[in-house]
Amino acid sequence: MVYIVVVFVEVKPESIEAVKTRMSKAAEIYEKDPETLEFSLRQDINNPQRFTIVERYERESSLTEIHKKNPIFADTVAFLRANVTKPNEPHFIHA
Numbered sequence: 001m002v003y004i005v006v007v008f009v010e011v012k013p014e015s016i017e018a019v020k021t022r023m024s025k026a027a028e029i030y031e032k033d034p035e036t037l038e039f040s041l042r043q044d045i046n047n048p049q050r051f052t053i054v055e056r057y058e059r060e061s062s063l064t065e066i067h068k069k070n071p072i073f074a075d076t077v078a079f080l081r082a083n084v085t086k087p088n089e090p091h092f093i094h095a
Contacts, residue, residue, distance in 0.1 A: 001059065001094055001095065002037065002056055002057070002094075002095045003056070003057045003058070003059055003060040003062065003092070003093075003095075004055065004056050004093040004095055005053075005054075005055040005056075005057075005090060005092055005093075006053070006054055006055075006090070006091045006093065007052070007053040007055070007089065007090045007091070008051075008089040008091075009050070009051045009052075009053060009080060009084055009088050010047075010049050010085045010086055011049050011051065011080075011084055011085065012049070012083055012084070012085055013049060016048055016049060019080070019083055020041070020043065020051075023041045023051070023053070023076075023080075024041060026039075026072060027039045027040055027041055029070070029072055030055075030067065030072075033066050033067060033070060034062075034066055035058040035059065035062035035066055036055075036057055036058075036067065037057060037058060038055065038056040039053075039054070039055050040053070040054045041053055042054065049085070055067070060094070
């Protein structure tokens, strides 16, 4: 069973380019993690401040046992929190 995390993020207008750059680099690192099937960043067509982060893992525990233990995880979360306009909207899905 695949475990999917979809996170909706709205960033400050002045942070759009920084978020795209930083999260694209993070995605390249996260996609190399074991049990990670996908980690991607998508920008909303109608509202460039809104992004969707799509994370797909082999199993639910991959999120806590591997992804959250990645050395860049804490800094990435702190960076996003400093650049959002409202709390993230995570959605967790079994597929």
